[in-house]
Amino acid sequence: MIKVERLVKTFGTTKAVNDISFEVNAGETLALLGTSGCGKTTTLKMLNRLIEPDSGTISINGKNVMEQEPEALRRSIGYVLQNNGLFPHYTVAENIAIVPNLLKWDKAKTDKRIKELLDKLHLFKDYFNAYPGELSGGQQQRIGLARALIADPPVLLMDEPFGALDNVTRTKIHHEFKELDELKRKTIIIVTHDVQEAFELADRIALMDKGRIVQIGTPAELLFYPANDFVKDFLKEQHLQLELKTIKLTDIWQYLPDTGKKINTSQVPASAGIWDALDSYKFYPRENINILNQQSKEVRSVTFSQLMSAYSHYKNHQPHE
Amino acid sequence: MNEHQQTLWEFMQQQSDKLLVQTMQHIGLTFISLFIAVLIGLPLGIYITRKKQLSGLVLGIAGVLQTIPSIALLGFMIPLLGIGAKPAIVALLLYALLPIIRNTYTGITGVDATVKEAAVAMGMNKWQVLFKVELPLAMPVILAGIRTATVINVGVATLASYIAAGGLGEFIFGGISLNNTNMILAGAIPAALLAVLFDFLLSLVQNLNFKKVKGAVKVAPVVLLVLSCLYFIPSAYGSKLTAGFTPEFMGRQDGNLGLISKYGLKIHTIVINDAVMYKAAQEKELDVISGYSTDGRLKAYDLLVLGDDKKIFPPYYAAPIVREDALRKFPELEQTLNKLSGLINDSVMTELNYRTDYLHQTPERVAKDFLEAKKLYKPDRGGNEGVVRIGSKIFGEQYILASMYTMLIKGYTNYNVATKTGLGGTKIVFDAMTNDQIDVYPEYTGTGLLAILQAAPQTVTRLQVSKDSTYNYVQREFKKRYKIKWLKPIGFNNAYALMMRQAQAKQLGVKTISDLKRYLDSK
Numbered sequence: 001m002i003k004v005e006r007l008v009k010t011f012g013t014t015k016a017v018n019d020i021s022f023e024v025n026a027g028e029t030l031a032l033l034g035t036s037g038c039g040k041t042t043t044l045k046m047l048n049r050l051i052e053p054d055s056g057t058i059s060i061n062g063k064n065v066m067e068q069e070p071e072a073l074r075r076s077i078g079y080v081l082q083n084n085g086l087f088p089h090y091t092v093a094e095n096i097a098i099v100p101n102l103l104k105w106d107k108a109k110t111d112k113r114i115k116e117l118l119d120k121l122h123l124f125k126d127y128f129n130a131y132p133g134e135l136s137g138g139q140q141q142r143i144g145l146a147r148a149l150i151a152d153p154p155v156l157l158m159d160e161p162f163g164a165l166d167n168v169t170r171t172k173i174h175h176e177f178k179e180l181d182e183l184k185r186k187t188i189i190i191v192t193h194d195v196q197e198a199f200e201l202a203d204r205i206a207l208m209d210k211g212r213i214v215q216i217g218t219p220a221e222l223l224f225y226p227a228n229d230f231v232k233d234f235l236k237e238q239h240l241q242l243e244l245k246t247i248k249l250t251d252i253w254q255y256l257p258d259t260g261k262k263i264n265t266s267q268v269p270a271s272a273g274i275w276d277a278l279d280s281y282k283f284y285p286r287e288n289i290n291i292l293n294q295q296s297k298e299v300r301s302v303t304f305s306q307l308m309s310a311y312s313h314y315k316n317h318q319p320h321e
Numbered sequence: 322m323n324e325h326q327q328t329l330w331e332f333m334q335q336q337s338d339k340l341l342v343q344t345m346q347h348i349g350l351t352f353i354s355l356f357i358a359v360l361i362g363l364p365l366g367i368y369i370t371r372k373k374q375l376s377g378l379v380l381g382i383a384g385v386l387q388t389i390p391s392i393a394l395l396g397f398m399i400p401l402l403g404i405g406a407k408p409a410i411v412a413l414l415l416y417a418l419l420p421i422i423r424n425t426y427t428g429i430t431g432v433d434a435t436v437k438e439a440a441v442a443m444g445m446n447k448w449q450v451l452f453k454v455e456l457p458l459a460m461p462v463i464l465a466g467i468r469t470a471t472v473i474n475v476g477v478a479t480l481a482s483y484i485a486a487g488g489l490g491e492f493i494f495g496g497i498s499l500n501n502t503n504m505i506l507a508g509a510i511p512a513a514l515l516a517v518l519f520d521f522l523l524s525l526v527q528n529l530n531f532k533k534v535k536g537a538v539k540v541a542p543v544v545l546l547v548l549s550c551l552y553f554i555p556s557a558y559g560s561k562l563t564a565g566f567t568p569e570f571m572g573r574q575d576g577n578l579g580l581i582s583k584y585g586l587k588i589h590t591i592v593i594n595d596a597v598m599y600k601a602a603q604e605k606e607l608d609v610i611s612g613y614s615t616d617g618r619l620k621a622y623d624l625l626v627l628g629d630d631k632k633i634f635p636p637y638y639a640a641p642i643v644r645e646d647a648l649r650k651f652p653e654l655e656q657t658l659n660k661l662s663g664l665i666n667d668s669v670m671t672e673l674n675y676r677t678d679y680l681h682q683t684p685e686r687v688a689k690d691f692l693e694a695k696k697l698y699k700p701d702r703g704g705n706e707g708v709v710r711i712g713s714k715i716f717g718e719q720y721i722l723a724s725m726y727t728m729l730i731k732g733y734t735n736y737n738v739a740t741k742t743g744l745g746g747t748k749i750v751f752d753a754m755t756n757d758q759i760d761v762y763p764e765y766t767g768t769g770l771l772a773i774l775q776a777a778p779q780t781v782t783r784l785q786v787s788k789d790s791t792y793n794y795v796q797r798e799f800k801k802r803y804k805i806k807w808l809k810p811i812g813f814n815n816a817y818a819l820m821m822r823q824a825q826a827k828q829l830g831v832k833t834i835s836d837l838k839r840y841l842d843s844k
Binding site: 048050071072073074075076079081082083084085086087088089098099102147 | 433435436438439440441442443444445446449453454457458
């Protein structure tokens with residue numbers, strides 16, 4: 001879907017982006033992860049030509065972006081900014097309708113689509129005529145997302161979209177983000193410096209440093225097969241948490257004891273990470289939780305210590321670490 | 322003083338049609354120039370946000386224009402644009418440019434970079450970004466600039482009357498020349514009210530929310546145009562010739578009033594400041610101007626004094642007037658000032674004026690040369706027994722006389738001298754004297770009689786028998802009312818005169834005011 005080859009961008013004497021190549025498949029979410037100044041935002045902005053590359057090629061859907069008119073290109077790509085970039089002098093409805101108006105949609109079509117999106121994003125219609133300044137940060141960011149999605153572009157670029165939000169709001173929006181059906185069929189590139197966010201939202205992660213991609217792969221690949229010390233160090237601090245999120249219950253299924261007990265409480269799907277299972281313990285002695293394996297329709301009821309021992313078994317059977 | 326002291330309200334009622342016309346002209350002038358300034362300043366302000374390297378230069382030039390004194394700027398305009406509306410509008414718009422350009426620039430560069438990036442990323446082209454994002458968001462700042470420019474323009478527009486462009490300045494400067502406080506206030510109060518009113522109205526627009534500003538901005542050009550239309554160009558030529566008279570001449574019995582009542586002269590007349598009047602005559606913007614019999618510029622600009630065959634311009638003496646308490650404080654002052662008495666006759670004064678007005682010699686040099694020729698000059702004794710304060714009005718002759726008095730006092734007495742020259746008009750210099758700010762200045766008995774004492778018409782007629790009867794009358798009245806003494810006359814006559822360019826007068830066969838009237842009346 002998106003193919004980037006040998007991309008270079010120099011500002012003055014610094015090579016902000018130094019010979020980068022990667023591909024993103026249709027429907028996939030790629031996170032560009034790295035510290036500030038690593039070139040991730042520059043890379044993103046070259047995709048919709050907010051920044052013109054010095055050399056290299058970018059093609060989206062088989063078409064070279066450099067051969068398209070920049071305005072038309074940008075209208076066909078959704079873009080979400082860190083500080084939402086909403087127009088303070090436009091109402092919520094006018095903000096969301098920017099691209100439809102540029103594309104000269106008729107008003108009825110635009111209004112219908114806005115209503116649909118606001119509904120999906122759990123925003124009330126009362127906000128229609130409010131100005132962005134009257135909304136909370138989380139609401140503003142949802143409006144920013146709605147603005148990017150309105151014309152249903154196949155590609156969505158997100159520049160630290162949740163960076164300015166507080167933790168609670170961010171977690172909530174992450175959750176909504178994963179649930180939103182509109183996003184499931186989109187090819188998404190998301191720029192972030194937040195390791196957790198990248199692990200949570202992305203199918204694949206490109207870890208960048210000094211204008212180059214250090215490693216590109218799935219979260220598990222980065223975690224368990226780090227290409228070098230830089231990758232290892234980058235993930236070190238949150239390693240345990242990342243592991244618990246990355247390793248799914250299905251991965252350790254074989255180490256979970258089959259106790260046969262089926263206490264009638266709520267069930268955790270086995271497709272979830274260990275972290276989610278740990279989250280559902282209420283922590284009183286001798287507590288069990290039920291884990292449902294959707295494929296085999298089997299339910300296993302395990303205690304906290306049984307779960308942790310399965311995790312440690314799994315770890316011991318990994319090839320290295 | 323007047324038999325009945327007229328109140329300001331009575332004056333304004335009596336002059337209500339003039340007041341209305343002047344107010345309309347004032348509003349019109351302000352907004353025509355503002356409108357053009359917006360048309361130029363706004364695009365220029367936008368342009369320098371795109372070409373940042375030019376911003377310093379453009380803002381610098383606009384800033385320098387702002388610092389040119391208004392009257393000087395108006396003066397520069399005459400050779401280029403003549404007198405009347407055009408140069409006034411150009412001068413006003415130059416003053417209005419800086420706040421408009423600067424605020425447009427500041428407003429647009431101050432728009433949140435994220436919002437601009439969002440606009441580009443949504444697929445807007447550069448014009449859409451400008452009109453849909455940058456201008457609307459910069460609008461409060463731009464409006465603040467326009468508001469500043471409006472208030473500046475209302476103020477500077479009072480000076481438009483200097484170059485015959487009308488406006489409330491006609492009353493203000495007329496009042497200053499004629500020592501008429503009511504007239505000054507009748508111009509100054511409406512001007513101040515206009516400034517406050519427009520400032521208030523624009524502050525309302527500025528504080529509207531985004532939605533309403535969109536509407537207001539669309540209406541603004543229409544409102545500006547309508548207000549601009551209030552200014553109908555006052556120099557619509559009504560007769561074959563155009564006269565330009567000073568505000569003082571306009572209001573005096575031995576001036577325009579006499580021309581109308583005694584000669585029945587009907588000529589299209591505009592009010593203009595003395596400083597630019599001669600220039601305008603030379604540039605053929607004006608055909609007939611008011612002036613003085615001893616005027617140095619007669620020769621300088623090749624002008625002809627028209628014969629006053631009906632004797633409406635009586636000759637008056639020029640003499641120093643001094644506060645009586647100053648005469649007591651400086652016992653040697655009177656005899657020192659009187660050294661000049663009788664020494665300067667009409668042709669000498671005209672010659673001296675010519676040297677300053679045309680040859681551009683300094684008044685000090687002209688004064689010194691004259692005193693040396695008369696063997697009166699003595700070097701400064703560096704005295705320190707008190708300071709005599711000498712004043713003067715703002716034209717060459719007064720500067721020369723003030724310089725001579727300064728040299729005489731410094732050379733013959735042990736007093737020191739402080740000069741306060743260039744005091745704007747009769748009212749300013751005379752008020753300075755009655756308020757004990759100056760001790761002595763040269764004055765003319767005619768001005769004393771008509772502008773300061775404001776003698777009744779029958780008194781004026783009675784006194785016009787001779788120069789001496791006027792001199793005696795003002796000397797008596799000044800002593801009685803103001804405790805100010807008229808010293809001995811300097812010698813030359815001071816009388817108003819009508820002047821035309823030599824060449825034109827010859828061509829039209831005009832030698833006297835009656836000739837002029839006959840020419841104007843003939844079809």
